[in-house]
Amino acid sequence: MLNINIICVGKLKEDYLRAACVEYQKRLGAFCRLNIIELTPARLPDNPNDSQIAAALADEGDRILAKIANGDAVFAMCIEGKMFSSEALSAEIDKLAVGGFGSVSFVIGGSHGLDPRVKSRAKIRLSMSPMTFPHQLARVMLLEQIYRSFMISSGGKYHK
Numbered sequence: 001m002l003n004i005n006i007i008c009v010g011k012l013k014e015d016y017l018r019a020a021c022v023e024y025q026k027r028l029g030a031f032c033r034l035n036i037i038e039l040t041p042a043r044l045p046d047n048p049n050d051s052q053i054a055a056a057l058a059d060e061g062d063r064i065l066a067k068i069a070n071g072d073a074v075f076a077m078c079i080e081g082k083m084f085s086s087e088a089l090s091a092e093i094d095k096l097a098v099g100g101f102g103s104v105s106f107v108i109g110g111s112h113g114l115d116p117r118v119k120s121r122a123k124i125r126l127s128m129s130p131m132t133f134p135h136q137l138a139r140v141m142l143l144e145q146i147y148r149s150f151m152i153s154s155g156g157k158y159h160k
Contacts, residue, residue, distance in 0.1 A: 001032055002033070002097045002103070002104065004103075005104070006108070007068070017140055021143055031154070039063050041111075060110060060114075073124075076118055078126070079130065087152060108138055108142065
């Protein structure tokens, strides 16, 4: 069974988002071992300058990279990434599982994005949309798409 890790900067604050994540975690239990790793965001002043943001991203990047195993396939969630259809994401996850990857890690950064080292470590830079979403909502959307991917692979009716 494939391990799916969701490594994210920040915690879910809203009850309705937590409830949605719990629901998808239950559903995904039939298809994979899901692990959600929440990292504390780096502290920044109210109006950070570029060097303060870079330092915060580097700190978060260190902690993200420490959670990624050497053999993991990594998807970095970033706006400049490639957009996949649900079917293409499903095929990519299938390809990784068949190709010998035991774990796939999806990384969601904080409000300032991801450190360039995390993006470099990624096999795929993945974008959900050119629109901007709250990071907490992005987690729910990602879990839903991973669930949809497994349903597509298994021939389930959810995708239709």
